[in-house]
Amino acid sequence: MRFILAVILITVLSAIAEWFLPWWMIAVVAFVVSLFMALKPGKAFSAGFAGIGIFWLIASLMHDIPNEHILSTRMAALFHLPNYGLFIVITVFVGGLIGGLAALAGALLNRKNIKLV
DSSP, rough: OOOHHEEEEEEEEHHHHHHHHHHHHHHHHHHHHHHHHOOOOOHHHHHHHHHHHHHHHHHHHHHHTTTHHHHHHHHHHTTTTHHHHHHHOOOOOOOHHHHHHHHHHHHHHHHOOOOOO
């Protein structure tokens, strides 16, 4: 249950943070959520990966579908990818990796029982 709650929290808080702050705040959100949720490192990585991956998938599709895949097709061509779908998959993977590693760092810091305040 904590895993699902962590994924939802990371997804929602990342969306809110990215609305007002730079894109890299997703890593801070994943770190803080996994730090205070006290997840095991493996579950924290999975929650961060899934949370940020879901968020970036939704965000990229919300921007990509209305403009009829023009930008993603051009970016796919720039990176020599066969189509825009693969570009979106790679984007989601990179975002998930950022979120997963940040969440893993938060879980490992929580395991050390370091007093933050």
